[in-house]
Amino acid sequence: MTDRSVAVLSGGLSHERDVSLRSGRRLSAALRSVGLSVDEWDTDSSLLTHLTEQRPDAVVVALHGGEGENGSIQTVLEMLELPYVGADSHACRRAWDKPTAKAELARSGLLTPDWVVLPHTTFRELGAQAVLDAMVRRLGMPLMLKPDQGGSALGAQVVREPSELPAAMVGSLAYGDTVLAEELIEGIEVAVTVIDTADGPQALPAVEIVPEAGVYDYTSRYTAGLTNFHTPARLDAKTAEAVADVAISAHKLLGLRDVSRTDAIIAEDGLVYFLEVNVSPGLTETSLLPMAIEAAGQSLGQIYANLIDRAITRTPSH
Structure with missing residues (x-):
C-alpha cells in the first residue's frame, strides 16, 4: 500500500471551492499519515495533462458541488480508465439531482418530505404570486426551499410565513434555475455515513446536528462553534x-459505492425521512x-486507503 500514488482532486469553480x-x-494529510504518496491537484485546465x-x-475526488458530484469529473476519469x-x-447524476433521488427512493418505499419542483421560468411566465399561492395550498407551511442541485446548504431557506416566500425564492434561485420546495419536517436532524466494506455497505454512527x-445552513456548517454535534446521535437503539x-x-x-452520506430527519413520531x-x-x-x-x-x-485499494482492484486495467 505504501507505494501507491494517489491524486486528490479539490478546488474547482463551484460555489463550494x-x-x-x-x-x-x-x-x-490523512493519506500521507498512512504512508501513501499524495499529490493535490486543482481541477483547472492543467488537470488532464497531470492525469494523462x-x-x-x-484518484480521490474531494470536489464539492458542480463537476465533483454531478458525474462530470467521474466521466473524465472513466474515459482515462483511471481508478x-x-x-x-x-x-x-442520480444522486446530484435532488428531485430524481427523492422520487426514486420514494418509489422504493422510503419516506421523504412531500415536494414540488419549479423552474424560474414558471414563476416568470405564470406570475410569481399565483404560483407561490398554489405552492402553499399544495404543501402547506412551513416549507424548506433549496436549489434542486447543489450542496453545503447553499440557497437553502426555511419559510414559516407566506410573506417570506418571495425573498426566500430569490435566495434559492441565486444558486440555480430550479427550486425544490418541500414540506418542512420538524425533528432531529442526523447525517449517516455509509462505507463499502468486504462485507457490504456499513453505516457509521449517526451524527446529530443541533x-x-x-x-443548518452554510454558515452553521462551516463556522466552528455555531452548531453542536452529538456523535453518536442521542437515539434509542431502534431509531x-x-x-x-x-x-x-x-x-x-x-x-x-465506496462512500456516501445521507441526511435525514427523525420526526416526532419516530419516522425517519x-x-x-x-x-x-x-x-x-x-x-x-x-x-x-x-x-x-x-x-x-x-478508511480512504482501503477504499483506494477497492478502486484499484475493481478497475480492469489494474
Missing part, C-alpha cells in the same frame, strides 16, 4: 437502526464524515 480545498488538504502524463494509481474512489458517473440558529437502514437503502438503491444524499462528503474540521469515523474508532486515512 473553498470548502473543497479544505477537504482536499485534510484528506491528503503522471497516471496516478488512483477512482466514489460512485460512478451515472449514479452521481445548529444554534435552528437551521438508530432505522436511521442506518435508511442510509444503507439510499446507498444501494441509487447505485452508490430521507432528505438528500451526498456522494462527496465534506472532510473539513467541521464536516460530519470525519466525526462519524472517529466515533467508530477508525481513522480517516485508513
